[in-house]
Structure formats: structure tokens, C-alpha cells
Amino acid sequence: xxxxxxxxxxxxxxxxxxxxxxxxxxxxxxxxxxxxxxxxxxxxxxxxxxxxxxxxxxxxxxxxxxxxxx
Amino acid sequence: xxxxxxxxxxxxxxxxxxxxxxxxxxxxxxxxxxxxxxxxxxxxxxxxxxxxxxxxxxxxxxxxxxxxxxxxxxxxxxxxxxxxxxxxxxxxxxxxxxxxxxxxxxxxxxxxxxxxxxxxxxxxxxxxxxxxxxxxxxxxxxxxxxxxxxxxxxxxxxxxxxxxxxxxxx
Numbered sequence: 001x002x003x004x005x006x007x008x009x010x011x012x013x014x015x016x017x018x019x020x021x022x023x024x025x026x027x028x029x030x031x032x033x034x035x036x037x038x039x040x041x042x043x044x045x046x047x048x049x050x051x052x053x054x055x056x057x058x059x060x061x062x063x064x065x066x067x068x069x070x
Numbered sequence: 071x072x073x074x075x076x077x078x079x080x081x082x083x084x085x086x087x088x089x090x091x092x093x094x095x096x097x098x099x100x101x102x103x104x105x106x107x108x109x110x111x112x113x114x115x116x117x118x119x120x121x122x123x124x125x126x127x128x129x130x131x132x133x134x135x136x137x138x139x140x141x142x143x144x145x146x147x148x149x150x151x152x153x154x155x156x157x158x159x160x161x162x163x164x165x166x167x168x169x170x171x172x173x174x175x176x177x178x179x180x181x182x183x184x185x186x187x188x189x190x191x192x193x194x195x196x197x198x199x200x201x202x203x204x205x206x207x208x209x210x211x212x213x214x215x216x217x218x219x220x221x222x223x224x225x226x227x228x229x230x231x232x233x234x235x236x237x238x239x240x
């Protein structure tokens with residue numbers, strides 16, 4: 001990722017595009033986290049270990065993802 | 071399938087909300103927005119026919135808008151993560167179903183759309199797609215539903231004039 005380009009883009013004049021990009025980054029991060037938590041569970045990681053990796057308690061990560069399975 | 075049948079088809083507002091919430095969860099959103107309400111309605115084939123847009127088309131349009139915005143700040147299109155799997159939503163959700171569901175909260179705009187759509191109804195547990203679409207039609211960019219519908223080249227006002235207004239006002 002070209003960080004200089006990101007910096008230049010953030011100072012773009014169109015708030016509609018910039019704000020949408022901000023939300024899109026949030027979405028991307030959420031999807032990466034959800035997919036990686038599912039992968040970690042499939043590999044036998046405990047909720048405690050996943051919580052440690054994400055810097056949150058095992059309760060919060062469990063509460064967020066325990067219903068993710070379709 | 072006629073557009074009139076879209077207006078008459080009664081559904082539970084919680085069904086619309088939970089389906090929209092699932093769309094939000096699928097995309098990785100923390101809140102359920104007006105764009106997710108559009109996707110929730112498009113789960114009904116008769117709404118797809120009325121708007122002449124399919125649910126996959128609408129989802130792709132949202133992804134394209136995201137990629138466009140990310141591209142504008144220098145984040146390349148090759149950076150992506152798969153969407154999450156959708157889960158089933160009951161047609162007639164109970165309060166227990168809603169409370170136990172890890173639903174995404176509505177944005178203020180989406181909450182207003184649903185509340186205003188249900189307001190004229192005697193039974194607050196009933197709403198039609200036409201009523202929700204009528205409330206979405208008054209939204210203007212940068213509202214997410216308005217942006218999505220513009221990207222899809224859907225003129226909601228035109229669609230609504232084809233709907234049976236008498237059934238909209240039930």
C-alpha cells in the first residue's frame with residue numbers, strides 16, 4: 001500500500017468520497033477480523049488465545065463471534 | 071409479478087430489520103443503514119422485479135462504490151476480504167428472536183425510515199415493501215440508500231408511481 005498516496009487522498013476535497021472510504025476501511029477490518037477469528041477457531045485456538053491476540057478479553061471476543069457460524 | 075403485488079405484500083418490520091442487519095453483518099458494518107434496508111427488500115423477488123435490479127447486482131454496486139472510494143485515497147482494488155456468510159432470518163420474528171439475535175443497531179436514518187413506514191399502519195407489526203421504499207425515496211445523497219440507488223440508476227419516485235397507491239396507504 002502506498003502510504004503517501006493514502007495521505008494525499010485523505011486530504012481530498014470531496015468529503016463524501018473520503019467518508020465513504022473511511023467506512024469501507026472499517027468494513028474491511030471487520031471482515032478480516034471475522035474471517036481470521038473463524039480460521040483461528042478451526043485451528044483449535046481458544047477464545048482466550050484469540051482475545052489475547054486481539055487485545056481484548058475472551059468474553060468480549062466470544063460474545064462478538066459465538067453466533068457467527070451460519 | 072406485478073409491482074402492485076409488491077405494495078400489497080405485508081411483512082413484519084422486524085423481518086425487514088433483521089434481514090437488513092444480516093446484510094450489514096455480511097458486509098462488516100457495525101450499524102444497519104438505509105442501504106442495508108434496500109438490500110433486505112431486494113431479497114424479495116417481486117421487489118427485484120419492481121426495481122429491475124437483483125440482490126447480487128446491488129451488493130456488487132456497494133462493493134464497487136467502496137472500491138472507488140478506497141481507490142480515491144490510494145488503497146488498491148486488490149486489497150479485499152471475503153464477505154461473511156448470511157444466516158437465515160425468520161419471516162415472523164418474535165421479540166425473543168430479536169433480543170437473542172446479535173443484530174446491528176439501526177443508524178438514525180434507517181430507524182426513521184422504518185418508523186415512518188410503519189406509522190400510518192393500524193398494526194405496527196405490519197409493513198409493506200412499498201411503504202419502506204416510499205420512505206427511502208425521500209432520502210438524498212450522501213444517504214447510503216440514495217447513493218446506492220443512484221449507482222444502480224433506479225429512480226425510486228418513478229417506481230413508486232407505478233405502485234398501487236391505495237395499498238401503500240393501508
